[in-house]
Each structure stands twice: as structure tokens, then as C-alpha cells.
Amino acid sequence: MSINRPLKAAVLRGWRRCCPRCGKGALLHKYLKVHDRCGSCGQELHHHRADDGPAYLTILIVGHILAPLLHVVFVQFRPEPWIMASGFGAGSVVLCLYLLPRIKGGVVAFQWARKLNGFGTDASGNVLKTR
Structure with missing residues (x-):
């Protein structure tokens, strides 16, 4: 079965x-809820199974951004602990809230492009033929 959906364009x-x-x-819609179908082209989107993947990836990315930054700020500037805690706490919340819906969109799009979790079947559950 060949895969003919554009991965890069879909993930973007x-x-x-x-x-x-x-x-x-x-x-x-509603921040993280996926529409059942696209309002423009009618593509069914209810097949997605993103589950905890986007949250895990968001935490992984935010941790890899903020942990080295935390170290650099502490070594270079030696701010008070309460300043570090409040600054990096707020930064992590803002970064997580920004990244989470975008990463979820990318995960759902990846599943669509690779025909995972029902995206490669028709309404009756039959596997779609590719050209």
C-alpha cells in the first residue's frame, strides 16, 4: 500500500x-477538541487517536528549552530563588499553552498523512485503494 499524502504539507x-x-x-475548537469533520472540505477527522502524545511531546520540548536556559540564567546572573521560580514557572506555562494545540494539530495531521487509525478507510471501514 503506497502512501501518497504529502506529509510535510499536512503537518505544517x-x-x-x-x-x-x-x-x-x-x-x-475549544482549544484542544478536534472537529469531527472539516467545515471546508468535509474530511472526517474523528478517527484521530492523539491521546497523551501531544502533551508528552510538549513537556519534552519545553523541558529541553527551559532546562538549559535555567542553568545559564542561574550561573550568569544568580537571581533570587523566588524570581527564578516565578519567571520560569510563568515561562513554562505560557510556552506549554502555546505549543500544545499546535503539536496536537501536527500529530493529527501526521496520522492523516500516514493513513493511521482509520484515516485510510471509508465510512464502512473498508481500506481505501491508493493509486
């Missing part, structure tokens, strides 16, 4: 929180 559309197929319809 998902990052923008748009439909991975057309790039016009909204992928998410």
Missing part, C-alpha cells in the same frame, strides 16, 4: 491548526 497545516487535507477549515 496541522501546526497552523487547519485541516491537514485542505488547509482551510479549522482543525480544533
